[in-house]
Structure formats: C-alpha cells, structure tokens
Amino acid sequence: MQKDTLVFDLINQELERQRNGIELIASENFTSLQVMQAMGTVPTNKYAEGYPGKRYYGGCEIVDQIEQLAIDRLKKIFNASWANVQPHSGAQANTAVFVACLKPGDKILGLDLSMGGHLTHGSPANFSGKNYVALHYGVKKDTGLVDYDQLESIARKEKPKMIICGASAYSRDWDYARIRAVADEIGALVLADIAHPAGLIAKGLLNDPFDHCHIVTSTTHKTLRGPRGGIIMVRHDFENPFGIKDPKGNTRTITSLLDLAVFPGIQGGPLEHVIAAKAVSFGEILTDDFLAYGKQILTNAQAMAKSFVNRGYDLISQGTDNHLMLIDLRNKNLTGKKAQETLDKAHITLNKNAVPFDDKSPFVTSGIRVGVPAITTRGMKESDMETVVGLIDKVLMNADDENIIRSVKGDVQAFMKKFPLYPELG
Numbered sequence: 056m057q058k059d060t061l062v063f064d065l066i067n068q069e070l071e072r073q074r075n076g077i078e079l080i081a082s083e084n085f086t087s088l089q090v091m092q093a094m095g096t097v098p099t100n101k102y103a104e105g106y107p108g109k110r111y112y113g114g115c116e117i118v119d120q121i122e123q124l125a126i127d128r129l130k131k132i133f134n135a136s137w138a139n140v141q142p143h144s145g146a147q148a149n150t151a152v153f154v155a156c157l158k159p160g161d162k163i164l165g166l167d168l169s170m171g172g173h174l175t176h177g178s179p180a181n182f183s184g185k186n187y188v189a190l191h192y193g194v195k196k197d198t199g200l201v202d203y204d205q206l207e208s209i210a211r212k213e214k215p216k217m218i219i220c221g222a223s224a225y226s227r228d229w230d231y232a233r234i235r236a237v238a239d240e241i242g243a244l245v246l247a248d249i250a251h252p253a254g255l256i257a258k259g260l261l262n263d264p265f266d267h268c269h270i271v272t273s274t275t276h277k278t279l280r281g282p283r284g285g286i287i288m289v290r291h292d293f294e295n296p297f298g299i300k301d302p303k304g305n306t307r308t309i310t311s312l313l314d315l316a317v318f319p320g321i322q323g324g325p326l327e328h329v330i331a332a333k334a335v336s337f338g339e340i341l342t343d344d345f346l347a348y349g350k351q352i353l354t355n356a357q358a359m360a361k362s363f364v365n366r367g368y369d370l371i372s373q374g375t376d377n378h379l380m381l382i383d384l385r386n387k388n389l390t391g392k393k394a395q396e397t398l399d400k401a402h403i404t405l406n407k408n409a410v411p412f413d414d415k416s417p418f419v420t421s422g423i424r425v426g427v428p429a430i431t432t433r434g435m436k437e438s439d440m441e442t443v444v445g446l447i448d449k450v451l452m453n454a455d456d457e458n459i460i461r462s463v464k465g466d467v468q469a470f471m472k473k474f475p476l477y478p479e480l481g
Contacts, residue, residue, distance in 0.1 A: 074431035076402035081379035081426025098327035102399040128337035142285030144276035153317035167191035199372035221248030226375035231267035254278030265290040281336030358437035362444035391420030433474040
C-alpha cells in the first residue's frame with residue numbers, strides 16, 4: 056500500500072509546531088508517548104456496541120477487558136462507585152446526563168458562557184440552550200468570583216431541575232457544598248463538570264465535588280493528560296428523583312439511566328482504541344509522579360499569575376486557585392483577538408476569551424485565557440514562568456513591530472529546546 060505522504064508530512068509539521076512553541080491553551084496538554092501508542096492500535100478495528108459483558112457483537116472478549124480496566128482505574132482515581140468511559144468528548148458526556156435526567160423544556164441553571172461557563176451549560180447556540188430552558192448565574196463584578204447569592208436566588212425563584220457547576224474560564228475553586236444545599240432545598244440535581252481541574256481534583260489538590268454533586272463529568276485531556284474524550288462518574292447511586300423511566304417504562308437508578316443515555320441514547324459503537332488510551336492515562340494518574348505533576352501545575356500557575364500582576368496585567372479575581380488565569384487586556388489597549396493573533400506569530404499559543412461584563416463581541420473579546428498544564432508537562436518550573444511571561448509581554452507591548460515579534464519567535468524556539476517533546480519520535 057502506498058504511504059500517504061501528504062497526510063504524514065502534515066502530521067510531522069504539527070509535531071514541529073508543538074515542539075517549537077509555548078503551548079498555553081488551558082484546555083490542551085501533551086499525552087505520554089504510551090497514551091498515543093495505545094490510541095493507534097488494533098482496537099480501532101473492533102465494533103463493541105454495548106458494555107463489557109453485554110455487547111451486541113461477538114469477539115469482544117478482549118476489548119471488554121480493556122474497557123473494564125479503564126472503568127476500574129477511573130473509579131479508583133475518584134473513589135467513585137460507577138463510571139462510564141465511552142463518551143467521545145466532554146460535550147457528549149454532558150449531553151448524556153441531560154438525556155438521562157431531564158425532559159425537553161426542563162429548567163437548568165449554569166454559569167453564563169460570558170462569565171466563564173461552557174457551551175453545554177445552557178448556551179443558546181448549543182443543544183443545552185435549545186432543548187432546555189436555560190437560566191444563568193454569573194460572577195461578581197468587583198471580585199470576579201462566582202456569585203453564589205445570585206445562584207441561590209435564581210434557584211429558589213425558578214426551581215430548575217438541574218444546577219450545573221464548573222467552567223471553561225474560571226480560575227477559582229468551587230463551593231460544591233453550598234450549591235448542593237440549595238439544590239436539596241428545591242429538589243434539584245447537581246452536575247459538576249470538572250473538565251478543566253479534574254487532574255488536580257484527582258490528587259486532592261482542589262475541593263472534591265463527588266460527595267456534594269450527584270453526577271460528575273469531565274474530559275480526559277486537559278489536566279488529566281489523557282487522550283481526547285469524555286467520562287461520567289457517580290460516587291453514590293440513587294433513584295432518579297424526577298420519575299424519568301427507561302424506554303420500557305421502568306424506573307431505574309441514575310447510573311443505569313446514564314448508561315442507557317450514552318448507548319443507545321446518543322452514541323453507537325465506542326472508540327475502544329481511545330478507551331485503551333484512557334486506561335493507560337488513568338494508570339499514570341494513580342502514580343505518585345502525577346501528584347508531583349499536579350503540585351507543580353499549581354506552583355507554576357501561582358508564579359505566572361504573580362509575574363503578570365507585577366507587569367500591570369489585570370487578572371480576573373486577582374489570581375488563580377487552579378491551572379489557568381483569565382486576563383482582561385483593556386488596560387493594555389489590546390483586544391483578545393489582537394493578542395492571540397500577534398502571539399501566534401511568535402509561536403506562543405493561547406486563546407482569546409471573553410471576560411466578565413465584556414464590552415466586545417465573542418469574536419473579538421477583551422481578554423485572553425492562559426494555562427500551564429502543557430508547559431508543566433514539558434518540564435518547566437516556577438522560575439521559567441518569569442521567562443514565559445516576559446516573552447508574552449514583549450510581544451504584546453510591541454504588537455505592531457514585526458521585527459520584535461520575529462526576534463521573540465527566535466527566542467521562543469531557542470528556549471523550548473531546553474524542554475524536548477517526544478524525542479523518541481526523531
């Protein structure tokens with residue numbers, strides 16, 4: 056068979072892009088080599104609709120063991136009683152929770168997208184905002200912290216069937232116990248979407264949502280440092296409180312309904328090669344090395360935040376508890392779009408992001424989101440954060456000077472040679 060040189064040449068170009076640049080997108084990370092190797096293996100050839108021991112196809116005895124291993128390791132990581140590792144993404148995991156627990160037209164309450172929330176938490180452009188009545192809470196203007204008073208007020212008035220906590224651009228920890236208290240008062244479910252901080256939660260470095268939230272979803276990349284995918288977990292199983300029944304009219308526990316919602320509800324055959332890679336990454340998370348990695352993420356984030364503040368940047372909530380920070384660039388007379396595009400020229404990658412109470416469109420934005428998981432994976436320590444912020448600042452303060460930007464690009468490439476990425480790939 057003729058090798059597809061066009062595709063593999065592009066893949067090699069992407070490898071070089073990743074090697075030469077500073078990756079600061081908070082939702083990205085670098086998997087281990089063995090995670091990538093597992094993903095490119097023969098389970099990709101196997102159809103396995105259903106669940107271990109209950110498949111619709113024959114020949115699943117090996118992939119059953121692979122998927123069960125992923126489930127068992129994930130349950131151990133989070134001390135969960137049940138887990139589903141089949142969702143193709145975090146959005147699919149959230150979709151399954153909605154399908155299992157809600158009826159179209161039910162009310163949901165989540166963090167507003169413009170305040171750091173996620174599309175699947177009720178954005179009008181998303182299924183969650185189209186199929187359900189989406190209500191939103193925000194953050195306080197003076198502190199940038201979640202407005203729990205507003206959350207409680209809306210919850211008591213509107214009585215949503217589900218309260219969603221979690222975010223895609225929020226740098227502080229969550230008060231899960233307070234959210235559960237108001238949910239119990241009004242008879243609502245609590246969904247924690249921990250896609251961003253999951254790796255830190257896994258090692259006890261941030262608040263544990265499991266005893267306070269009925270259902271927890273996450274991606275498997277980001278701080279979990281696995282392949283791209285989604286997961287759903289429950290620590291304490293329970294009867295569905297809203298009388299939702301399965302297709303045969305039977306009342307089931309929530310975990311049974313969640314399994315049915317993933318398959319056959321919203322997905323067909325699972326990606327068993329990706330599940331194999333998930334199992335590998337879950338094994339890595341169970342090690343002491345991953346605890347050291349999580350601690351370094353927090354140390355690096357604190358050092359980076361301090362360096363930005365020292366240079367006069369306006370950090371939302373004045374800092375961070377986790378792996379990311381949100382920066383309002385209006386005091387620097389820059390838009391998020393301009394910052395992202397200019398930094399790209401210097402091989403520094405991050406994303407434009409709306410800030411709370413933004414006066415610019417989502418396609419322009421007033422801010423940027425910065426995260427440290429990927430550069431921490433590459434071996435950077437807190438002392439390197441000053442260098443990284445210095446390079447960012449030099450570009451942003453000379454955003455129209457192509458000579459300076461070109462010079463910084465060379466500095467970035469030289470700097471990143473100290474932190475080799477996948478040297479085994481040649």
